[in-house]
Amino acid sequence: MGILKRIKPYIYLLVVITSPLHSATDVNLQLRWRHQFQFAGYYMAIEKGYYQAQELSVSLIEGGPNAFHPVDNLINQKADFAISGSGAIISHIQGKPIVALAAIMQSSPLIWITLKKNNLTRPHDLTNKTLSILNPIESAELLTVFKKENISLSNINFKQTNFTVDNLIDEKTHALNAYISNEPFLLQQKNIEYNIINPVDYGVNFYNDVLITHSKLAKSSPELVKVFTKASLQGWQYAFSHIDETVELIHAKYAPHKSIEHLRYEALQLKKLVMPELVTIGHMNPGRWQKIANNYYELGMVKSTDNISDFIFNPNDSRSPWFVHYMVISGLIISLLSIITWRFAYLTTSLRKEIKRRRYAENSLVSVNKKLKILATSDPLTKIYNRRAFFDKGHALLNLAHRKNLPITLFMIDLDNFKSINDEYGHKTGDRVLTSLCDTLHNKLIREHDIFARIGGEEFAILMLDCGIQNAESIALRILNCAHHLQIPTEKQTQLDVTVSIGISEIGMSEISHDIETCLNQADKALYQAKQQGRDQFVIYTHSDIA
Known part of the structure; x- marks a missing residue:
């Protein structure tokens, strides 16, 4: 009892120092474009209180054709988080401080769209034609289609897009760099028939609308990054589970310039790309990122693909500045308590050995089960499904x-x-x-x-x-x-x-x-x-x- 009295003040000190602050942390998110269903998950995370539950106060920065690029704003620390295309990995390979947190779209919405009357239905049909396109980094999946089909990019006349379908309708361009969730709807509204050339149909499958943050923030505040990502993905799950409610809210509060019909069309098209029933929202595969990086390399946009191992955020790789502080205080308490806990050392050691032995046996069993599952479901010669x-x-x-x-x-x-x-x-x-x-x-x-x-x-x-x-x-x-x-x-x-x-x-x-x-x-x-x-x-x- 005398020992407990002596250490009691230190225990109080530890509780006071390590108690969380309850004031909300202000962060901002740079959007990739103007307000529309493309960012529905973040709107709903705000409206449904998912950010607030994590003690975050989130502000949204609208993008657009005249706004700074989201990656640039993030690197210049004008934004804490940003939405980018798969091209974010180019900046990472070039040594810029960027890490990826979640890939919202499992397939890219980028397509080539042409007028039906011109009968341009394949990549080869676009040879020696004029194409309106975003910058190469933002449109790499569209360029990769030509590489896959052995079409030289020098045989195509690329020009900067004006972000509207007018040039296509007026036939000032033969094909337009478009979003499958946007331009097809606009053409339908004008009763104009069109063709779509989709990179996915040619084996080109990039992530899109990737949530990213600054490496400095990921290292200094990994828990903040983790809870922001978690709340954002909760917002996306709600948005796709309640599309009508989400569309009404976006139209009323964020995007009155878009009709209800347009927002609903966008929602249904994007849901096909996010595939929430098949894939956990935000899922990223390191191997697939490697393939995407390889495509950028083949297009000459990066000089190597070696520096991508730390592109995906891992909260276990970082330590908060409070970490050392917690360790010092905890060490003090442990030292004081060791006087009364030494008698349990042998029992604790034995218990740990038993836990380690059982964990090893469990891991071995899991490994064997995985191998058996692979053997049971794959063809031994071709390695595809049986x-x-x-x-x-x-x-x-x-x-x-x-x-x-x-x-x-x-x-x-x-x-x-x-x-x-x-x-x-x-x-x-x-x-x-x-x-x-x-x-x-x-x-x-x-x-x-x-x-x-x-x-x-x-x-x-x-x-x-x-x-x-x-x-x-x-x-x-x-x-x-x-x-x-x-x-x-x-x-x-x-x-x-x-x-x-x-x-x-x-x-x-x-x-x-x-x-x-x-x-x-x-x-x-x-x-x-x-x-x-x-x-x-x-x-x-x-x-x-x-x-």
């Missing part, structure tokens, strides 16, 4: 397509004359054909939410969400082209020509059927017809009998 995983994940994707009224397309792919390849060149060459085809399709076509699986020996299936029949035809042609360009070394030192046949089955937005086996059977019939017609082609299944 037949069992295709059916498990395919059912879920079909159900999601039905709930969201999205078209979904199944491609059945079969290597032509594969038995002849094995007989003439051997099974090792046959395996190289299979793995080369899978690697090529995975790198050039498969999106993050697509399902790509090996169904049988030389048969593969691709299930693509939000893919209508017009896009399916374009994708099928690209699959055939990928097979034509495979270069497979053989022991006979000869050129091995590879072709595939493709059967396509589409489940439209109005379809009732959600049976993956039925869909696969339809694609298989179309595949059989493609082979009967001479191979190296695709056939689309006609399912007019499906209600």
